[in-house]
Amino acid sequence: MLQYFPTPYPDELWYSVLCRYHIRTGNTTSAATFRELFGGKDHAALGSFLPNNLIFDIAGQLPDGTLDIEDIALNHTLFKYIFRFQPLENKNNILEMTKHGKINFPVKISKPYESMELKSCPLCMQEDFKKHGETYWHLSHQIPYVSVCQKHKCYLITRQREYKNELNNNFILPEYKDTDSADYQVSETELEFTKMLTRYLKMPLEAGPTDGYNNLYEGLLNAGYGLARKDMYYSVDYKRLSMNLCDRYGEEFISHHFGSIVLGAALIGQIRRWQKKSPEQYAILSMFLNQEPETTFSHTRIQNNTDRQFIEMSKSKIIRSKKFVAENLGVKETHLDNISHNLGIKPFWEQKPKTENPKSYKLALNLTKSEWDYINGCVNQYGFSSASGFIRYCVDEMKDRTDGITAS
Numbered sequence: 023m024l025q026y027f028p029t030p031y032p033d034e035l036w037y038s039v040l041c042r043y044h045i046r047t048g049n050t051t052s053a054a055t056f057r058e059l060f061g062g063k064d065h066a067a068l069g070s071f072l073p074n075n076l077i078f079d080i081a082g083q084l085p086d087g088t089l090d091i092e093d094i095a096l097n098h099t100l101f102k103y104i105f106r107f108q109p110l111e112n113k114n115n116i117l118e119m120t121k122h123g124k125i126n127f128p129v130k131i132s133k134p135y136e137s138m139e140l141k142s143c144p145l146c147m148q149e150d151f152k153k154h155g156e157t158y159w160h161l162s163h164q165i166p167y168v169s170v171c172q173k174h175k176c177y178l179i180t181r182q183r184e185y186k187n188e189l190n191n192n193f194i195l196p197e198y199k200d201t202d203s204a205d206y207q208v209s210e211t212e213l214e215f216t217k218m219l220t221r222y223l224k225m226p227l228e229a230g231p232t233d234g235y236n237n238l239y240e241g242l243l244n245a246g247y248g249l250a251r252k253d254m255y256y257s258v259d260y261k262r263l264s265m266n267l268c269d270r271y272g273e274e275f276i277s278h279h280f281g282s283i284v285l286g287a288a289l290i291g292q293i294r295r296w297q298k299k300s301p302e303q304y305a306i307l308s309m310f311l312n313q314e315p316e317t318t319f320s321h322t323r324i325q326n327n328t329d330r331q332f333i334e335m336s337k338s339k340i341i342r343s344k345k346f347v348a349e350n351l352g353v354k355e356t357h358l359d360n361i362s363h364n365l366g367i368k369p370f371w372e373q374k375p376k377t378e379n380p381k382s383y384k385l386a387l388n389l390t391k392s393e394w395d396y397i398n399g400c401v402n403q404y405g406f407s408s409a410s411g412f413i414r415y416c417v418d419e420m421k422d423r424t425d426g427i428t429a430s
């Protein structure tokens with residue numbers, strides 16, 4: 023039985039809690055602490071940033087209720103972050119296994135996460151030292167690819183491991199030096215990326231892939247990257263998207279995280295179906311679109327703007343030119359036919375006349391300049407195909423209004 027165990031600080035890494043336990047015991051060697059904590063074993067997987075059976079083993083040596091295993095797994099390991107894009111069922115299974123000490127790790131983790139170095143912020147350390155009299159490792163600083171302290175907007179300091187499993191044999195807390203100065207030369211991309219990845223860590227466990235749709239994909243379509251395809255939903259103009267992503271974040275950043283400077287159709291398809299499991303690619307699209315994670319993981323699907331506007335415009339009595347409709351929807355004229363087909367709405371823009379030829383009768387109108395300007399203004403503003411189209415609309419309107427009167 024352990025007599026004492028430190029209460030985790032907010033945003034403290036589980037490994038850090040174990041380190042503080044070691045310091046508090048006053049043991050001069052880590053071997054003594056290993057004997058106490060791990061039943062005589064000389065090493066244990068304490069350096070893991072994911073939950074494992076150690077949490078259960080230690081909780082078992084403490085009076086009931088001292089250590090909340092679920093709280094440790096959710097709020098003191100990178101579990102929620104790394105498993106963010108796994109189905110909820112998988113996440114709940116792992117959580118249950120953790121609570122019962124039956125977790126079957128190591129699970130397959132993608133490469134960049136294998137050798138994670140400990141990171142710390144010099145200013146957070148200063149604050150922690152003042153407030154608690156000791157320093158600790160912050161969980162949110164340990165997210166892979168997070169290079170900046172979100173609170174202080176300065177670079178994190180990375181501690182290089184001496185050997186691969188160093189943390190499993192040693193209790194190492196961040197070293198606080200008065201002289202450490204903060205480096206604020208961080209880029210906008212690094213700040214933005216850090217902010218989004220941190221939000222992916224902090225969201226509740228439930229936030230994750232949604233059934234049957236992906237709001238990031240819908241967001242791309244609404245941002246103007248949609249191509250209307252016949253008998254299909256919209257596809258994404260991946261070439262233009264890739265170009266714009268590179269313009270914004272740089273080719274190196276994009277190729278590092280997407281494997282190439284061009285996000286192919288296949289990759290976008292995988293993202294759309296939530297088949298990619300690491301959070302970074304989703305995070306980059308999310309910051310590019312300025313889409314809040316709450317929207318990304320929302321149980322309400324984002325409405326497709328093009329479809330919505332198409333439906334709205336189809337209800338209007340104005341017969342517009344095809345060019346005007348296409349420009350207003352931000353699509354090519356050829357795509358209008360696809361959308362019309364897919365939505366089952368008949369084309370509502372000007373068609374080639376089938377029966378009576380509107381050119382059969384000609385009329386010379388005498389107008390003032392301001393009347394003529396007004397007509398042309400309406401043609402441009404409302405998208406009539408021509409001045410004739412507008413005057414025909416006025417005639418129809420008049421007919422509509424007076425129909426009741428002449429009938430009575």
Ligand SMILES: [Zn+2]
Binds near residue numbers: 143144146172174
């Ligand atoms: Zn900080």
